[in-house]
Amino acid sequence: MVRGFYDPPTGSIQYVVADPATRHCAIIDPVLDFDEKSGAVSTANADALLDYLDTEGLSLQWILDTHPHADHLSAAHYLKGRTGAPTAIGERIVDVQKLWKTIYNWPGFPADGSQWDRIFADGEEFLIGEMPVRVLFSPGHTLASIAYLTGDAAFIHDTLFMPDSGTARADFPGGDAGRLWRSIQAILALPEQTRLFTGHDYRPEGRPPRWESTVCEQKAANTHIVKCRSEAEFVALREARDRTLPMPRLILHALQVNINGGRLPEPEANGQRYLKFPLDALKACGV
Numbered sequence: 001m002v003r004g005f006y007d008p009p010t011g012s013i014q015y016v017v018a019d020p021a022t023r024h025c026a027i028i029d030p031v032l033d034f035d036e037k038s039g040a041v042s043t044a045n046a047d048a049l050l051d052y053l054d055t056e057g058l059s060l061q062w063i064l065d066t067h068p069h070a071d072h073l074s075a076a077h078y079l080k081g082r083t084g085a086p087t088a089i090g091e092r093i094v095d096v097q098k099l100w101k102t103i104y105n106w107p108g109f110p111a112d113g114s115q116w117d118r119i120f121a122d123g124e125e126f127l128i129g130e131m132p133v134r135v136l137f138s139p140g141h142t143l144a145s146i147a148y149l150t151g152d153a154a155f156i157h158d159t160l161f162m163p164d165s166g167t168a169r170a171d172f173p174g175g176d177a178g179r180l181w182r183s184i185q186a187i188l189a190l191p192e193q194t195r196l197f198t199g200h201d202y203r204p205e206g207r208p209p210r211w212e213s214t215v216c217e218q219k220a221a222n223t224h225i226v227k228c229r230s231e232a233e234f235v236a237l238r239e240a241r242d243r244t245l246p247m248p249r250l251i252l253h254a255l256q257v258n259i260n261g262g263r264l265p266e267p268e269a270n271g272q273r274y275l276k277f278p279l280d281a282l283k284a285c286g287v
Helices: 044-056 076-083 093-103 177-188 215-221 231-242 251-258
Strands: 002-007 012-018 024-028 031-035 040-042 059-064 087-090 118-120 125-128 131-137 146-150 153-157 195-198 212-214
Touching: 002 044, 002 195, 012 044, 012 153, 012 195, 024 125, 031 044, 044 076, 059 076, 059 125, 076 087, 093 251, 131 177, 177 215, 177 231, 212 215
Parallel strands: 024 059, 059 087, 087 118, 153 195
Antiparallel strands: 002 012, 012 024, 031 040, 125 131, 131 146, 146 153, 195 212
């Protein structure tokens, strides 16, 4: 059982995936609402997820991140505080933490993945209710990206978008278009009717938001995949497109929260929380 929740300001999709036999479920990639103009933080998205769980009689077993997001703040820590459910992410999060720890000049930050209750290795399995879930390391968009595979469903985050939108960018610090191509090939090697649930939809030409496709559909119609017969062709296409894209408007806000498991900065002596902005950091990284 899969239910997607679309967040229009960021184009993000949050998922609840449930075992119909036990009514246990996981939340994948929850969004913490943030308005960068006012600095206001709220929990409307996360609370809507909890309301859905209550309505459907679902018991939250996991709060899962696929990667540290650059376009929204994670609500994982908030949801853990509300429910007690454990949080998890891929083990290569430590590589992203080390990279951004330097960018933010954050010497005391523990870049060891300890901000999550569990960090998954490639190929590791766990359960949602009685459903086995396998972790697939799928880097390229970030150093740490993983997909979650269970039954006929794969939660593939920022790798493939809907066929009319192509693929995810690979130009963030630590990103790599060649690695993204290889991750996509591993996803396309899944059974043809595997349902693929993507992490974003930017509604090309204003169409309604969509987030579910199949391996078969992606092979036949993905606007980037059908143009590329080799990794080299894909890298050239992806890098050319990335050079035209602005940075996500929340990247410098989001990463300092998301590499910390969704925790907001601690209040200072005056009781106020502050986000920290490194000036020209992305330019220095070659982005």
